[in-house]
Amino acid sequence: MSAEDVVELAKRRGFFLQAAGAYGGVSGFYTFGPQGAALKQNVEDSWRDRFTIREGNMEVDAPTVMPEPVFEASGHLDGFDDMLVECPECGESHRADHIVEDNTDIEEAESMPIADVEEVIAEYELVCPTCGTGLAGQAIEDFNLMFETNIGPGSSQPGYLRPETAQGIFVEFPQLAEYARNQLPFGVTQIGRAYRNEISPRKSLLRVREFTQAELELFIDPEEDEPDLESVADVTAPFYPATEQEAEDGEPFEATIGEVVEEGVVGKPWVAYYLGVAKQWYESIGVDMDRFRFRQHLGGELAHYAADCWDAEAEVDGDWIELGGFAYRSDYDLGKHHDHSDEEFTIFKQYDEPVTVERPTVDPDMSVLGPEFGGAASDVGDALEELAERNPDAFREAQRASEGASGDEPRAGEDGTVTVEVDGESYDVSVDAANFAVEEVTESGEHVLPHVVEPSLGIDRALYTVLDHSYRTDEVDGEERTYLDLPAEVAPTTVGVFPLMDRDGLGERAREVAEELREAGLSVTYDDSGAIGRRYRRQDEVGTPFCVTVDYTTIGEARDDDEGEPGTVTVRERDATAQTRVPVEDLAETLVALRDGELSFEDV
Ligand code: GAP
Secondary structure, three states: OOHHHHHHHHHHHOOEEEOOHHHOOOOOOEEEOHHHHHHHHHHHHHHHHHHHHOOOOEEOOOOOEEEHHHHHHHOHHHHOEEEEEEOOOOOOEEEHHHHHHHHOOOOOHHHOOHHHHHHHHHHOOOEOOOOOOEOOOOOEEEEEOOOEEEOOOOOOOEEEEOOOOHHHHHOOHHHHHHHOOOOOOEEEEEEEEEEOOOOOOEOHHHEOOEEEEEEEEEEEOOOOOOOOHHHHOOOEEEEEOHHHHHOOOOOOEEEEHHHHHHOOOOOOHHHHHHHHHHHHHHHHHOOOHHHEEEEEOOHHHOOOOOOEEEEEEEEEOOEEEEEEEEEEEEOHHHHHHHHHOOOOOOEEEEEEEEEEEEEEEOOOOHHHHHHHHHHHHHHHHHHHHHHHHHOHHHHHHHHHHHOOOOOOOOOOOOOOEEEEEEOOEEEEEEHHHHOOEEEEEEEEEEEEOOEEEEEEEEHHHHHHHHHHHHEEEEEEOOEEEEEEOOOOOOOOOOEEEEEOOOOOOHHHHHHHHHHHHHHOOOOEEEOOOOOHHHHHHHHHHOOOOEEEEEOOOOOOOOOOHHHOOOOEEEEEEOOOOOEEEEEHHHHHHHHHHHHOOOOOHHHO
16 A cells, blocks of 8 residues: 555545645645545544543634734744755755755754755755756755734734644733633643645645644643653553664664653653653554654754654654654743743742742932933843842942942942943942842742643644554455544544435435434434445445444345344444344444444444
8 A cells, every 4th residue: 555545545535635626736735525524523522532621621722823923932933944945957945854864864854954964965966856956056045934924904014824833822821821720730722723834745644834733732830740650651652762863773662651751761751641641542543553653852853942852753654754742842932922022921839838038129219320321221220120139249249349348449340339231331330329238028939930841743644644554455255445444433434324225215214214323423424326335335445434234124124034133224344344233223322332432343
C-alpha cells in the first residue's frame, strides 16, 4: 500500500480532497468530505473527552485573527521562520532544510544555521526538486510563516491568522485565571484552525496551510504542582532522546513512563505525564503502536518558546512524521504578554505564613528633580524607584557619603549621589532628593508567573496517520477487498443498514430499523443500491465496523428454516466478515455495546 492508495481512497470515498479543484486547486488546502468530516469530528470528540473532560480542564474558542501586538509579544513576528531557497531557473520556492534532509543523511536540517545549510547545498551539489537546476550559491532567506491581513478598511491595523491556537489562550490568561479562582494548576484547551503559509506544502494532509490543532495549555506552579504520574507509570512506548539521536549507534528504546521519569530521560514529569496520556489516546484512535515513538527535540530544533520538547511521531510511508509536540514552555509566554500588555499575567501565591521583609522605597522630591532635569524629571523618578528595588546598596553608600561617614575624598558613587540612566543618558541625583528609606512590611504572598506545559496535537496529521495505518487488503469470496480497520469509536459510520433487496416490504422495514438505531445515538447509513456484496465493500472501504441486513426472516417470511428466528437481522463484522443473527428488539443495545467496546462480536 502506498500514499497514492490512501489519497485515492480518500478522494473516491469522501474523506478529503484538494480544495477548490474546479479552479485548479490550491496547494495546502483540503476539504473534508462526508466521511472525513465525520472521522475528524469523532477524533476531536475523543480528544476532547480525554484531554478536556477527563483531565478536568476548561475549553475555550478564540478568534483565528489576532492583532499584530499579540504576535510581537509571542515572538512569532520575529522568530516563526522557515528557510526559503528560490530556484534561479524556474523560480519555484522550496524549504532548504527539506532539500537537505531528502538528499543527504542529515535528519534535522531545520536546527542548522542558514550558513551551514547553504554550505551543505553547495557541497552535495543539491538541485531544485522541480526543474533540477543546481542550487549552490543561492542565498537562503528566513521566511515568516504567518498569513498577514488587515483588520478593517485600510492598513492601519495589521492582523495575522493565528499560527497556533495557543496564543488565543495565553492572551486571555488574566480572565481565565479568574475563572479558575486563581488556583494553580489549571488547564485550558482549544480545538481550532491554525494557519501557516508553508513554503512547500506536501504529502497531502501532513503539511498544509490550514489545519486543526488540539492544544492544552496547563498552567502550573513549578515549585509545587506535580502530575498524577502513577496513573500512567506503566504505559510503555519507544523513546528516542536527544542523546541517542546524537550518538553514532543511538537507537530508540522501549521504556515505561515511570522509568523515563526515574532515569531522567524525560526531565519534566509533567511532560512525561502527557506523553503517557497521549500514547493511550493515539492507540485508542487507531495509530499503529508498532509505528509510533516519542522523540526529543535536539537543542537547535527547539521552538523559540520551548525549554524542552518531545514529539509524538508516527511512521507514514517510510518517514517519521510529527503528530504532536509536548513542550515545557516555562514562563516564556505569560512573561512576554505580561511585559507587552497592560495587564498582569501573574497569580497571587499565598505563603503558608505571612513573612516580614524589608522593602526599599524612594519618594523623589520633584521640586528638586524638576528644575534640575526638566522634561526628564519624571523618568528619572521612575528610574530611581527601579534602582531602589534592584540595588538598594547604591542608596545606602550614597547616604553614608552624604552623612560624611568617610572623611576622605569621596570615591565614585560615594559622593552623596546615585546615578541612573534614562534613554542612554546618565543622571546624578542627590540621595537626599531621592528620599530613600527601607520599610518593614508584612507580606501574605507574592505574584508569580505560572509555567506552561503544552501538549499540542495536530488533528489532520492524526487523521491521515489513522487512515494510513488502518488501510488493509485481503481476499473475500475470491475477490480482493480493501477495508479500513478503524476503531468503532472513530469510524465515520458505525452501522450500515441494508435491505436484502428493496421489495416485498424489506426496504420499509430496513428504513425503520435504521431510524431506530439512529434514535439510539448510533451513526447509521442506509444503502439499498446494487448487490449486497457491493454494499458490504463500500462500507468496508470507509471502515464501518458493522452492517445489518434485513431479510425475509426479519419480516417473518423466511423461505427456508435455516435462515434463523423470525424477527432477527444479520449483523456482520467488518474485519473477519463473520455474521450472526440478532433479534431486532436487542439490536440497538447490542450495537451500542459493540461500539463502546463493552461487548466483543464473538460474545454476541
Ligand atoms: N503551540 C505549539 C505548536 O503549534 P507545533 O509543533 O508547531 O507546535 C503542533 O504544532 C502540531 O500541529 C504539530 O505536531 C502538527 O501535528 C500540527 N501542524 C503543525 N504544522 C502543520 C502543518 N503545516 N500541516 C499540518 N499539521 C501541522
